[in-house]
Amino acid sequence: MAPRQLTAQLFCELMAAGAAYLEERKETVNALNVFPVPDGDTGTNMALTLAAARRELGDAHGLSLGDAAQRLARGALLGARGNSGVILSQFLRGFAQGMAGCETAGPRELAAALAAATETAYRAVIKPVEGTMLTVGRGASEAAERAVRAGADLEGVLAAAVHGAREALARTPSLLPVLARAGVVDAGGQGFVYFLEGILAAARGERVLPAAGAASAQPAPAGAAPAAAGHPPAAHHAHGAITHEHVEHRYCTEFLIRGRNLDLDVIRQHLEPLGDSLLVVGDSELVKVHVHTNHPGRALEVGTTHGELLEVSVANMQEQNRLAAQGASSSAPAAGAVAGTGPVDANGAVSNGWTKAIGVVAVAQGDGWRALLESLGVDQVVAGGQTMNPSAAELVAAIEAVQAPDVVVLPNNSNIVFTARQAMELTDRRVHVVPTRTVAAGVAAMMAYTPDGDPKTVAQTMDEAAKQVRTVEITYAVRDSEAWEVAVRAGDCIGLIDGEIRAAGPDPEATVLAALEQLVSPDDSLISIYYGQDVSEETAQALAARVRSQWPHCEVEVYAGGQPVYFYILAVE
Amino acid sequence: MAKIRVVADSGCDIPKDMADELGIRLVPLTIHFGDEERQDGVDLSPEEFYRRLRAGELSRTTQPAPAAFEAVYRALAEEGVEAIVSIHLSSKLSGTMQSASLAAQSVAVPVHVVDSRSASLGSGLIAIEAARMARDGASVDEILERARAIVAQQQVLFMVDTLEYLQRNGRIGKAQAFLGGLLNVKPILTLEDGIVAPLERARGRAKAVARLLDRLAATAGAAPLRVAVLHGDAPAEAAALAGQIRARVQVAELFIGLLGPTIGTHVGPGTLGMVYYPA
Numbered sequence: 051m052a053p054r055q056l057t058a059q060l061f062c063e064l065m066a067a068g069a070a071y072l073e074e075r076k077e078t079v080n081a082l083n084v085f086p087v088p089d090g091d092t093g094t095n096m097a098l099t100l101a102a103a104r105r106e107l108g109d110a111h112g113l114s115l116g117d118a119a120q121r122l123a124r125g126a127l128l129g130a131r132g133n134s135g136v137i138l139s140q141f142l143r144g145f146a147q148g149m150a151g152c153e154t155a156g157p158r159e160l161a162a163a164l165a166a167a168t169e170t171a172y173r174a175v176i177k178p179v180e181g182t183m184l185t186v187g188r189g190a191s192e193a194a195e196r197a198v199r200a201g202a203d204l205e206g207v208l209a210a211a212v213h214g215a216r217e218a219l220a221r222t223p224s225l226l227p228v229l230a231r232a233g234v235v236d237a238g239g240q241g242f243v244y245f246l247e248g249i250l251a252a253a254r255g256e257r258v259l260p261a262a263g264a265a266s267a268q269p270a271p272a273g274a275a276p277a278a279a280g281h282p283p284a285a286h287h288a289h290g291a292i293t294h295e296h297v298e299h300r301y302c303t304e305f306l307i308r309g310r311n312l313d314l315d316v317i318r319q320h321l322e323p324l325g326d327s328l329l330v331v332g333d334s335e336l337v338k339v340h341v342h343t344n345h346p347g348r349a350l351e352v353g354t355t356h357g358e359l360l361e362v363s364v365a366n367m368q369e370q371n372r373l374a375a376q377g378a379s380s381s382a383p384a385a386g387a388v389a390g391t392g393p394v395d396a397n398g399a400v401s402n403g404w405t406k407a408i409g410v411v412a413v414a415q416g417d418g419w420r421a422l423l424e425s426l427g428v429d430q431v432v433a434g435g436q437t438m439n440p441s442a443a444e445l446v447a448a449i450e451a452v453q454a455p456d457v458v459v460l461p462n463n464s465n466i467v468f469t470a471r472q473a474m475e476l477t478d479r480r481v482h483v484v485p486t487r488t489v490a491a492g493v494a495a496m497m498a499y500t501p502d503g504d505p506k507t508v509a510q511t512m513d514e515a516a517k518q519v520r521t522v523e524i525t526y527a528v529r530d531s532e533a534w535e536v537a538v539r540a541g542d543c544i545g546l547i548d549g550e551i552r553a554a555g556p557d558p559e560a561t562v563l564a565a566l567e568q569l570v571s572p573d574d575s576l577i578s579i580y581y582g583q584d585v586s587e588e589t590a591q592a593l594a595a596r597v598r599s600q601w602p603h604c605e606v607e608v609y610a611g612g613q614p615v616y617f618y619i620l621a622v623e
Numbered sequence: 624m625a626k627i628r629v630v631a632d633s634g635c636d637i638p639k640d641m642a643d644e645l646g647i648r649l650v651p652l653t654i655h656f657g658d659e660e661r662q663d664g665v666d667l668s669p670e671e672f673y674r675r676l677r678a679g680e681l682s683r684t685t686q687p688a689p690a691a692f693e694a695v696y697r698a699l700a701e702e703g704v705e706a707i708v709s710i711h712l713s714s715k716l717s718g719t720m721q722s723a724s725l726a727a728q729s730v731a732v733p734v735h736v737v738d739s740r741s742a743s744l745g746s747g748l749i750a751i752e753a754a755r756m757a758r759d760g761a762s763v764d765e766i767l768e769r770a771r772a773i774v775a776q777q778q779v780l781f782m783v784d785t786l787e788y789l790q791r792n793g794r795i796g797k798a799q800a801f802l803g804g805l806l807n808v809k810p811i812l813t814l815e816d817g818i819v820a821p822l823e824r825a826r827g828r829a830k831a832v833a834r835l836l837d838r839l840a841a842t843a844g845a846a847p848l849r850v851a852v853l854h855g856d857a858p859a860e861a862a863a864l865a866g867q868i869r870a871r872v873q874v875a876e877l878f879i880g881l882l883g884p885t886i887g888t889h890v891g892p893g894t895l896g897m898v899y900y901p902a
Contacts, residue, residue, distance in 0.1 A: 422806060607806070
């Protein structure tokens with residue numbers, strides 16, 4: 051039989067159970083901590099905070115409930131670790147204030163104390179952010195208050211609180227874009243849910259069991275996190291959770307209302323009948339509304355009666371689920387594509403589905419180059435080079451595969467610069483061609499690349515950086531030629547400095563040294579050697595040793611470029 | 624003693640003797656090596672910290688509990704201090720501000736908590752200037768106004784040997800874009816709105832230092848600068864950089880500061896950088 055009143059003794063047991071439940075699952079929470087949460091691991095910090103709180107509480111022998119809650123809160127405030135711990139401690143402080151003077155508590159007092167907890171936690175944070183533990187706490191306390199109004203008993207209030215918290219947790223990615231991008235729910239919120247779940251289990255007289263094996267150290271996808279801990283998946287799946295489940299309210303509707311003297315409660319009341327997962331947050335001048343409804347038009351109408359609408363977004367969640375399920379069965383999108391493309395993006399998390407402001411397409415040949423360029427942040431590497439110039443259509447396809455409104459193109463070959471300029475005209479994206487003539491110059495350009503900022507400035511800076519290096523390319527002559535500074539016989543190795551034939555030799559290595567002799571100055575400090583597919587690493591390293599001994603003032607780095615045709619590509623800077 | 628006192632945190636990297644001389648109270652962050660907890664600057668020295676980092680140990684930091692600030696504020700109140708200016712690490716990088724703000728609400732003496740939007744001596748220089756002004760009899764309003772002006776004008780440039788430390792501790796911010804290079808690349812970073820942001824990359828340390836100097840010269844303006852050179856246990860490089868800075872720009876005052884365990888945890892050994900603003 052469920053208890054009718056919350057006593058200090060029971061409170062102690064519930065807190066112990068909640069803390070133990072979270073402790074068992076702290077690694078799962080830690081694993082969710084993938085975005086810059088100030089200071090440390092969320093799960094560990096919350097668990098340690100609760101441990102400190104419980105130590106202070108002791109066994110609560112002879113205490114009133116109010117005093118016990120007070121003692122627990124004090125312990126939490128003193129022992130708070132990290133932001134998550136601090137916020138948790140503020141919840142407990144508010145809870146204690148709500149319970150002040152209570153010998154024991156019934157459902158009504160419990161719900162009131164939870165409301166006080168939420169209020170205190172919100173006030174304690176300098177700038178409350180939705181999509182965090184605060185949101186989850188409010189989900190719990192609001193659900194508890196509704197349960198009381200519906201006549202729930204103590205256990206019913208706790209069950210409602212857990213349910214409300216889980217729902218709010220599932221919503222966190224739609225409130226914090228960084229969560230949506232990382233594909234996780236908020237870590238602090240998850241910790242809070244675990245804490246409440248442990249409490250509920252104990253209130254029901256269940257033994258608190260260790261987490262199932264599912265408590266892996268891998269960040270779980272949004273919506274899947276609660277499932278991983280052994281719960282049914284959340285009721286709605288706006289964020290890529292894969293299911294064909296019927297969606298009761300089809301349209302995830304979001305907008306901002308800008309106005310004066312906006313009353314959040316009134317707006318909430320007007321919207322409540324239209325659907326579920328309602329969230330109305332903000333202040334008297336700007337309010338964000340999130341609601342799942344079958345009548346998005348009516349929701350917008352409600353908005354217009356209060357002020358002007360901004361950033362309206364309506365997404366069909368049923369369609370999203372279908373697309374997500376399709377996506378999963380064909381090819382799962384890469385982690386970077388979590389935000390999805392335009393129509394799938396329910397939350398405006400990344401507007402229009404862009405994952406960054408400025409993307410990069412580069413042309414290169416060879417697996418080594420592909421890997422090097424991608425490691426520097428190039429989004430799409432188009433295979434191509436001296437003997438294989440890509441088409442404008444190929445470049446356009448690559449440009450449009452980049453999830454960015456502005457795309458820098460590095461042609462990395464003088465024969466591809468015009469193609470890149472052509473591609474500019476064939477796409478709606480804003481394309482910025484940085485006319486790099488060698489792939490080594492492309493690498494130099496990438497040193498100055500940042501994915502944010504003014505695209506024109508970034509492209510210009512990349513261009514300047516590319517001009518800071520001089521390039522040597524070593525290949526072989528396909529026929530005799532007298533047209534250059536050096537006479538060339540078919541089959542000779544030739545060295546091009548910035549595209550001009552300036553050296554020739556019997557073998558690639560001798561040609562490298564001959565070219566470098568003309569090029570390296572005392573101001574240079576770095577020589578990079580990228581060897582091609584026809585050169586072994588040993589040969590390249592032996593060459594590097596000779597270069598080092600001849601130009602000791604320079605660093606010499608060796609990388610596998612894997613390019614055809616060119617035995618070596620070198621950058622001198 | 625001044626009626627206005629300055630409180631800072633161990634992440635501000637204010638040298639102890641200077642803090643003592645100016646009456647700045649430093650609240651330590653906690654440094655964790657696994658389960659071992661140390662207090663930055665209390666029972667953990669930078670020497671030990673970097674030795675252990677280089678030996679492959681991993682550290683984490685935790686902001687001071689509100690109670691730690693409360694204790695310091697109360698002690699100052701009991702000394703008869705009339706107001707406290709509490710200057711801390713960027714709220715975007717650490718929850719230290721949060722703890723200080725909470726503690727400020729629960730003491731009787733007025734506490735003005737300032738978000739430096741910076742770190743290390745970037746925050747520390749503000750505290751040092753504030754403490755000097757307090758010593759010279761400035762009012763709270765004057766001190767806060769100057770502090771805000773510095774926050775607005777201060778620039779931060781630094782290079783890290785590896786982004787591993789920023790990434791591991793979740794402070795990588797937008798510099799995420801610079802992760803995972805296969806080349807020997809040194810990221811050049813700044814703090815933008817109080818978070819780590821990428822500027823560019825350089826091939827190797829020598830080029831990175833040259834780029835730091837170029838960027839300093841390009842952004843310095845005509846007025847003499849107050850500069851702090853910061854290093855993650857690279858004193859010789861820091862001294863050389865300080866010399867080059869004096870050769871390139873007008874310097875009013877120059878500090879060389881070791882990045883202590885709090886910031887060292889997040890940037891790692893070999894970090895080199897500078898903060899500066901018109902003096």
